[in-house]
Amino acid sequence: MHRESIRRLWSRLDPRGPWRGLSPLERRRAVWGWVFLSPWLVGFLVFYLIPMVASLVFSFTNFNLNQPEQIRFIGLENYRQLLTDPLVRRSLWITVRFMLFSVPISILVPLALAALLNARSLWGKRVFRTLFYMPTVVPLISAIYIWQGFLNARTGWLNRFLAWLGIKGPDWLNSVTWVYPALILIGLWGMGNAMLTMLAAMQNVPRELYEAAAIDGAGPFRRFLHITLPLITPVIFYNLVLSIIGHFQYFIIPWVLLGPNGDPGGATLFFNLYLFKVAFVYVNMGYGATLAWLLFLLALGVTILLFGTARYWVYYPAGEER
Amino acid sequence: MSRKPYVPSGYAWTSSAYPARQWRRLVAVAGVTLFALILLLGYLSPFGYMVATAFKDRQMMAKPNAPLWPAVEATYTYTGPELQVKLGSRTYRVVPGKTYPLYRVPTEEGIRNLALVIKRRKESYFIDPQRPEQGLIRWQGNWRKLQPVWQFRPKWENFVKAWHEINFPRLLRNTFAIAVIGAIGTLISSTLVAYGFARFRFPGRNVLFIILIGTIILPGQVTLVPTYAFFARIGWVGTWLPLTVPHFFANAYNVFLLRQFFLAIPRELDEAAMIDGAGPFRILWSIVLPQAWPALVTVFLFHFMWAWNDYFYPYIYLSTRPDLQPISVGIYTYNAMYFSQPHMIQATALMGLVVPVVIFFLAQRAFMRGVIFTGVEK
Numbered sequence: 001m002h003r004e005s006i007r008r009l010w011s012r013l014d015p016r017g018p019w020r021g022l023s024p025l026e027r028r029r030a031v032w033g034w035v036f037l038s039p040w041l042v043g044f045l046v047f048y049l050i051p052m053v054a055s056l057v058f059s060f061t062n063f064n065l066n067q068p069e070q071i072r073f074i075g076l077e078n079y080r081q082l083l084t085d086p087l088v089r090r091s092l093w094i095t096v097r098f099m100l101f102s103v104p105i106s107i108l109v110p111l112a113l114a115a116l117l118n119a120r121s122l123w124g125k126r127v128f129r130t131l132f133y134m135p136t137v138v139p140l141i142s143a144i145y146i147w148q149g150f151l152n153a154r155t156g157w158l159n160r161f162l163a164w165l166g167i168k169g170p171d172w173l174n175s176v177t178w179v180y181p182a183l184i185l186i187g188l189w190g191m192g193n194a195m196l197t198m199l200a201a202m203q204n205v206p207r208e209l210y211e212a213a214a215i216d217g218a219g220p221f222r223r224f225l226h227i228t229l230p231l232i233t234p235v236i237f238y239n240l241v242l243s244i245i246g247h248f249q250y251f252i253i254p255w256v257l258l259g260p261n262g263d264p265g266g267a268t269l270f271f272n273l274y275l276f277k278v279a280f281v282y283v284n285m286g287y288g289a290t291l292a293w294l295l296f297l298l299a300l301g302v303t304i305l306l307f308g309t310a311r312y313w314v315y316y317p318a319g320e321e322r
Numbered sequence: 323m324s325r326k327p328y329v330p331s332g333y334a335w336t337s338s339a340y341p342a343r344q345w346r347r348l349v350a351v352a353g354v355t356l357f358a359l360i361l362l363l364g365y366l367s368p369f370g371y372m373v374a375t376a377f378k379d380r381q382m383m384a385k386p387n388a389p390l391w392p393a394v395e396a397t398y399t400y401t402g403p404e405l406q407v408k409l410g411s412r413t414y415r416v417v418p419g420k421t422y423p424l425y426r427v428p429t430e431e432g433i434r435n436l437a438l439v440i441k442r443r444k445e446s447y448f449i450d451p452q453r454p455e456q457g458l459i460r461w462q463g464n465w466r467k468l469q470p471v472w473q474f475r476p477k478w479e480n481f482v483k484a485w486h487e488i489n490f491p492r493l494l495r496n497t498f499a500i501a502v503i504g505a506i507g508t509l510i511s512s513t514l515v516a517y518g519f520a521r522f523r524f525p526g527r528n529v530l531f532i533i534l535i536g537t538i539i540l541p542g543q544v545t546l547v548p549t550y551a552f553f554a555r556i557g558w559v560g561t562w563l564p565l566t567v568p569h570f571f572a573n574a575y576n577v578f579l580l581r582q583f584f585l586a587i588p589r590e591l592d593e594a595a596m597i598d599g600a601g602p603f604r605i606l607w608s609i610v611l612p613q614a615w616p617a618l619v620t621v622f623l624f625h626f627m628w629a630w631n632d633y634f635y636p637y638i639y640l641s642t643r644p645d646l647q648p649i650s651v652g653i654y655t656y657n658a659m660y661f662s663q664p665h666m667i668q669a670t671a672l673m674g675l676v677v678p679v680v681i682f683f684l685a686q687r688a689f690m691r692g693v694i695f696t697g698v699e700k
Contacts, residue, residue: 035518135366155383288547
């Protein structure tokens, strides 16, 4: 083992490449490894790397899908437009502001629900788990139409229920204020995966810890705060990353529910709606690619930032380095 | 750690502390379960709205006081002898075999469901459907202020209509075909790639694995424009190829899930087979895969559900070919035209979710285990 690692280290320093330090058998196995990876390597090249580079190249051109032969380089023109385009700023702000509310809710609500489903006093846990998960498997397009009817100001059940309580419900989908809570509500139907993974993580917390804490006099709330929560931070982190990435790609719900112009009054013209409009309605793919790259850099930056904070709050079992 | 002293259960009732504790526990169980039940009802209430609306008659939509459930206004077909009444300058006739609407009429005996046979502005005449032989019942007041009697009647015709109008069999066939072809593709390719990552050591493996996982955070929009231009160039727009072929080149989630599963399978059998002269493909096929079938089922299910759900890519690649579109696009196109008919919209929404929801209930174990496997077991 020791000799192995020294040879490995040596092979890394070997200017003739890492393959040189391998024995014939190891080399044959290594070739097999690359053979098995080849579907993904090809896929990565064709569907990720080349399109990304092409996207970057497009962003320096006036590429228009209707007149592809007229493509020419226009230097930084698209980027200049990016900085001055008021709709870029507006749609970005709409997206970021929505994220500030929606991302925490997309973590806290499934967390609370998982805690409830993990409660010792809950009867019929598995049935509850299945039924709370169920909306997540409903195809998005069906879910959107269901909510569209459910949130209707006059005939929808939500406002009928509110009226029964004596509250006059807002016109959810036509109000520039209430449309955001409505979108967050719809988003909650997709929380199943977060809830399920958090619940599984809670069930993995060793019982001894709770017993020890109970002996020390910690109540249920403090046990949750000081034992459960720290121990499931890896899963919270995982879901947080997925939620933020998901929000950067937020598109279909507002597009189907409220139309391509981001009704009411452009209040839901999220960044991706604008991007879609530029690239596929105006077929200005050069500028569309520029917007897409801006989105990519923002998503990448936020993810890196998030991973940077991980070591301050995410728990990893002792001796395990990521 | 000290263990609790063993207390035989029979003793529990003799000790005064135990019944109190059990009562407290019972109250806690009832309270928490009730709370969860209310929460669940609220969470699933949009389903209730959908089902109720999908079965409603179109006439119900415009009526302000219509009930929440699917119903029709009840009627009564008069069976008694023909009646003639002269009121003012007009003669009214109540004819056997004619159908009259039922109303909830307040009388001295409380609210009665009566058939309205003669409508006048200040007074009306009713017939009691239970006792038609009693003849006309005079009632003073404006009949327009009365509430109609609603009768539970789910309207199955909505689904028949939607079935034909969206061409449901065609949508179903297209969706199934796209989903199954893609699932097979991702199953084959992701298995190979995951096997490569799980069982072989080679230079660059860790870097490649990080890149693979990194593709998860890549917004699809970045690759969309060139990919679309490329597919348009080679004539694939308007075919299923852009929706199926890319899945034959593995996908980060599936590779990750399968790799984790393969890592958990002991290597001893692999090594024994290797000594017997089996090649890597043979080991994968006859040793690893038979032990990994739960993971394979999960990957198949995930892809199937994903493809069923997928709306955006079919929409952009098949917008000119309604005959090839899957159900998500079919429902969208239909509802964009019929936005003023909530009952039809909800009927199509229901038709769109039946298959995935049924599959979920049938395979919920495999499904939820897969979700947990990708999220928790890092």
